[in-house]
Amino acid sequence: MAYQALYRVWRPQRFDDMIGQEVITRTLKNAITTNQISHAYLFAGPRGTGKTSAAKIFAKAINCHHQVDGEPCNECETCKAITDGTLNDVIEIDAASNNGVEEIRDIRDKVKYAPTVADYKVYIIDEVHMLSTGAFNALLKTLEEPPANVIFILATTEPHKIPATIISRTQRFDFKRIAANDSYQRMIYILKQKDVTYDDQAIKVIAKAAEGGMRDALSILDQALSFGDNEITLDNALLVTGSVTHELLATYVQQVIAGDTKAGLASLQSVLEAGKDAERFTEDIIGYTRDLLLYQQAPKMVEEAEMGSVSEAFQQLAAATSAQTMYAMINELNSIQQQMRFTTHPDVYLEILTIKLAEIGHQKGQAPVATASTAQPVAAAPASANQPGMADLQREIQQLRSAVKHLEDAPAGQPGKASSGTPRVKAAVKQEVNLAKINPVLGTATREKLNQLQEVWPDILNSLNVAQRAVMKASQPVAAADSGVIVAFDFSFFFQRATLDRELTDALENGLDRMIGTALPVVFVPKDQWPRIRKSYLAAHKAQLQANSPEDQQSEKPAENPVVTKAEELFGKSIVDIKQD
Template sequence: MAYQALYRVWRPQRFDDMIGQEVITRTLKNAITTHQISHAYLFAGPRGTGKTSAAKILAKAINCHHQQDGEPCNECDTCKAITAGTLNDVIEIDAASNNGVEEIRDIRDKVKYAPTVADYKVYIIDEVHMLSTGAFNALLKTLEEPPANVIFILATTEPHKIPATIISRVQRFDFKRIAASDSYDRMTYILDQKKVTYDDQAVKVIAKAAEGGMRDALSILDQALSFGDNEITLDNALLVTGSVTHDLLAAYVQQVLGGDTKKALATLQSVLEAGKDAERFTEDLVGYARDLLLYQQAPQLVEEAEMGSVGEDFQQLSKQTPATTMYAMINELNTIQQQMRFTTHPDVYLEILTIKLAEIGRTQGAAPAQPAATAPATPADAAAPTTAVAADTITALQHQVDQLKVAVQQLEQPAVAKPAARPVKPRVSATKAPEVNLAKINPVLGSATREKLTQLQEVWPDLLNSLTVTQRAVMKVSQPVAAADSGVIVAFDYSFLYQQATSDQELTDALENGLDRMVGTALPIVFVPKDQWPVIRKNYLTAHKDELTHRGTPDTQQGESDPPQSAANPVVTKAEELFGKDVVDVKTD
């Protein structure tokens, strides 16, 4: 017989064989034993977590006449036929290649016929999110009211692409990623059964490289077995997965955190010469930085993820490295990862990354590794950097208080007395309010209407969802405050985000293109800080009071004895037209 891959040979045949999905398997077994089987199920989750295997086990269990405690016997003819894929009453369909309306209509027509051998006819539709809209509509009625002897099992890795009308008609089970420790236990069991020599550290490397997928873990293990001639060693596992040894990774991180660019570049060169994958190297760095940061708050989580292989060097480095330094490193790694996707020279990006990380280590106070010849640090010595930073902060705050006192004294002096010195000038320039382009704002205010603003506010959430994650983070604390056919004014809660958005032409283009798709017009967008918006609005209304008076409509039928203030004052009328009556608050002097 031809060789079969490990993930096919060791595919689970019973619910108890499934790894890491105890809640789902227990629920399905109880439903079978109590005869509370639903007519439709949705199995959703990452790849390689057991969705299709669970569907086949469920198909066997409900059709097996010898099942015990919800488990199929795997010995009767029905179980064997389903396992071999030869039972006509269990139909497995790949929606990726059968996603048209005609295929689903064929199912809808055949579902009316009773099963030939089994008790239930089971349709397993894999990657169901690939179905077209017409195919989903064709499936909808059958899925809602199928014949009594038909069961649908839908499997998908992207449940958000499935219409809500389908999801509301099925029982949904979310498969979670399999923990590295569970993958490790399963692989060691398989290797023991095959009587293969293996290194524990090598299997742990494969378990972590699988990223929660049991099928991926077994595929990598199969590849490592072929590479090592039926022997699993650490070197072979590192070569197959493209990972970097823990010691080399730790040395690289210590060097960049210590600001030693020369040694870090030499270590990087060793990594590249060994043929390691550049993207895998950056992923390992992100994971290592994440573990350093997480170990400061929840050590037990890191120890569980690393399966008890946390060394003393790692613990010491985690204690010495400030959290702000790790934040900066992870942000830089994330940026480089995105840029490396579109380059054919990843080594150049890794060298630039090394220089930037070393600069972060020098400027943000990463503690260098303690030389072996020095005496062990005392608690007072460990607290010294923190104490020094606190002292510097207190000194800076005291200096700012002194400056404010001088400013108050100058304001209290007579107006004729000119101050001899202006020590607060640098402080004023540092906190200067951001400039606003009134030349772009005033034309929008001149023709703004409440109806246009309401239209923009309705589509604003959808517009933000169309942006990238980074752009959405900037625009999350913004909202449109005025709109016209000539443009839109968007206010930001924070000035620094306003400044960032103003300088980001790509963000502006994305917003204008999004508005063009949603409202049919590419409206120019102008940004303003929220704290300056009331002043800008008031100044505009005051400056155009005469113009608004000529536009006023004093003859409105509001009652002659007690006309409202909005009718009597054209400025108020225009303000209500621009921003709505629920926003304008009229106060008499």
Template sequence: MAYQALYRVWRPQQFKDMIGQEVVTRTLKNAITTKQISHAYLFAGPRGTGKTSAAKIFAKAINCHHQTDGEPCNECDTCQAITNGTLNDVIEIDAASNNGVEEIRDIRDKVKYAPTVADYKVYIIDEVHMLSTGAFNALLKTLEEPPANVIFILATTEPHKIPATIISRTQRFDFKRIAASDSYSRMTYILDQKGVTYDEQALKVIAKAAEGGMRDALSILDQALSFGDNEITLDNALLVTGSVTHELLATYMQQVVAGDTKAALATLQSVLEAGKDAERFSEDVIGYARDLLLYQQAPQMVEEAEMGSVSEDFQTLAQQTPASAMYAMINELNAIQQQMRYTTHPDVYLEILTIKLAEIGRQKTASTVAPTGTATAPEQPAANASELASLQREVEQLRTTVKHLEQAPTTPKAATKPRITKQAPVKEVNLAKIYPVLGAATRDKLNQLQEVWPDILNSLSTSQRAVMKVSQPVAAADSGVIVAFDYSFLYQRATSDQELTDALENGMDRMIGTALPVVFVPKEEWPTIRKNYLTAHKDELQNTNHEPAESQAPQSNPVVAKAEELFGSVVDVKAD
């Protein structure tokens, strides 16, 4: 038989085998033993936490004639058929690839037929949030009043995308992230059963890298086994996960907290030369800084998360580092991590990050040491004067480099200085699409769209949401919507991303009932475009005012009235 991945071989077959979901398993077992079984369930939670496994165990338990205390026997023909996926009465559907109305209508037509072998016909719909609006509507009535002996189990990683009408017709169970200690215990059990030698520290690294997913932990463990020829060592685990050793991470943090910029940059260089992932390194540093901060307030939480492996160096650093320094460092880490997602030169950002962190550490340490009146305090400014001047020059050079990188397109070849200075995003704006929207735009339509804009962004994928995070609708009509971007390089990326445009239009269709065409503009060019439109259509706006002057109050300027209609009362009127 072909080799099977660990997460498939060691998939839970009973509720007692599931890790870290005691509340869910206990509730389901009690429902089975007391025969209080609902017709529809919703299993929501992060990936790899046991949603589909729980659904299959539940399907076995309710159809097993030999179940005890809500646990299936896994020996009868029905249990074995469900485990092997050969029982026709338990249907597993992937909504990511079967998300249309026709597929759901097919379920609705077949659900009326009684089960052939089992007592209950069970439909397990995985990633149910991928269903289209029409598919959800087709499922709604069947889900509300299904035929007897039919049970629906919906599984999803994004429950916020499921309509409230669907959620209200199910019993919802939230699967939580699996603690690193539970993942560690499960991996030690599996390796002991397989007779594989392992390093405990290596398993702790894998457990933390899995970020709460048991399936992810077993996948990384499988990869480490292949890399190390059926032996798990700390070096192999670090190479597979891309993590940095705890000692190297501690050294880096000690150097930046002490304000030793040169040593910290040298440590960073050794990390990058070892082939470590830049984003992974920044995540490790954020996690370390967070642990330092937590250890000052709740040491037991950090000891539990680190599974008892808190070193003396860590404890000393936590005691000596001011909390204000940790706050400032975490803010810088978060800001740099956001910027690194859109660059092809993450090493530059890490160097800037190192200099900023060391500067924070130096300032905070100096502010806490100065009042003590030590003999070394007066020598500090003189000793660092030349180094400070050198660092300031280096910071200016790096800022200039980052500014050029942010303005350049995503491909490295386009990042030449002449193109940066000659870029003019306004030339790429499609005025032929913008002006018709402005001509029919209303403030009410814009207000309606602004109210649901956060919900529309939440419906996007993670990468799409990151691009649209710094955008906002600035004009809207029944014929379209204009969206402005704070940064021109994100505007360029959004303009060339047709999938993003389609996702926005689908989101508006779901939220306001109309899929409005979307036009993108850079924020810095929007006032000019708006002004040019009002100027170019001044005569047309004047001609729209046909009411006699004597039948109304003194007539306001039609151009100003149109501007206020488009953009609200924030219009600043100036004389020509």
């Protein structure tokens, strides 16, 4: 016989074989024993938790003449036929591919006929939430008043999509996710029955990677067996699941909590070079941070989830890290995880994540200074001068609010009066975008120069160190001339960081000198502000360009307009769209 997957070979054949659903199995066995069988059941829960298996066991038990305490004998002809799927009175229907009205009407027409062999005719409708509205309406009347010898069992992973009128006519059983320890014990039992050599830690990795699905756990185990030639090792389990070792994960989290950006990026590079899945790595960090947070409040809960493998380093990190730091880390992890679903460059987001987590960890490291300044203001006065406390921050926010209000209330014809009272606001604007450096580059920029720069840009980035490369990966050159280069950043956070990093600017200019023979000045802009800067420049220099070209001024052809010509030089003819006023 051809090879069968583990989850098929070891599919439960009795209620006692089912893992992690004791309440449901006991209720169903008692219903069979006392002959209190309903005409319709709804089995809802996550994938791989035993819904269809329970339905087939239930169908066997109610039709088995030798059942004991609600359990089928699995030896009689009826039990064997149901197990093999050859009994005509037990009908399994996949609602995903049979979701139309005609299929349900066919069931409604045939349900009136008595079973041929078994005592009950059982309809098992899997993924019932996939039925159309018309199909649900066709099923409704049959569920309300079915024949006495017919039982419907509806299975679904999304019960919220089923009409309330259907749910109200069934007995609902909610299958829960299977605990990692239960999955672990079941896999150990299977491996011992197969006489397979295994690593205990590898089975724990697989149990946690399955995320509560027994079928998923056995599928991963099957894959690990094939990969390791009938031997389960920790390395094989990590490769198959895409997870990282507990030690590497702990090291990474310790580094970012300590605010060590460079070490965190180096650890991340090791993870990426090993070919680990970016989303899986993010999930692992979220799980590790969650465990740190829970361990502070309920250590036993974490010890049970980790199956007793809580290291001393984990305990020390949980004790040394504040809950507020972990709240901020989890929020940042969730935000990045959402963005990673729509990108083709997850490694960039992981590098961004590492830098942000390290920033959170660095702020955590400054917390004791603020606390000390609050408790002992005299002794902590020198420190508070360098790092203002909460009161200083609130005072500065209030000043900024007042400055903004002055700007809004000032008359339009008195800009000097408004600006004289708001020097901080003006300084902030100048720091954002340096137009004095951008405009000269735009004045002489050409498409050919930009194309030349874009060709060597990846090589320039590769010449940077790990931290600098992580900042510049979210950027690209948008304009170039013999007088300089303009680089736009996707994220304002990295724009601010690059603007203040003189070593990064020097490294880029040195790279340009090596690649194109000229150390061009580099100017940074945020990507979301670049279109406005570009448009403002063209509008501001329109009159000057027309004054310099009087013969073009008299021409009505848009292609000869100096503004259009300059725009085409800057951005290329394929990008510029000419529209008549």
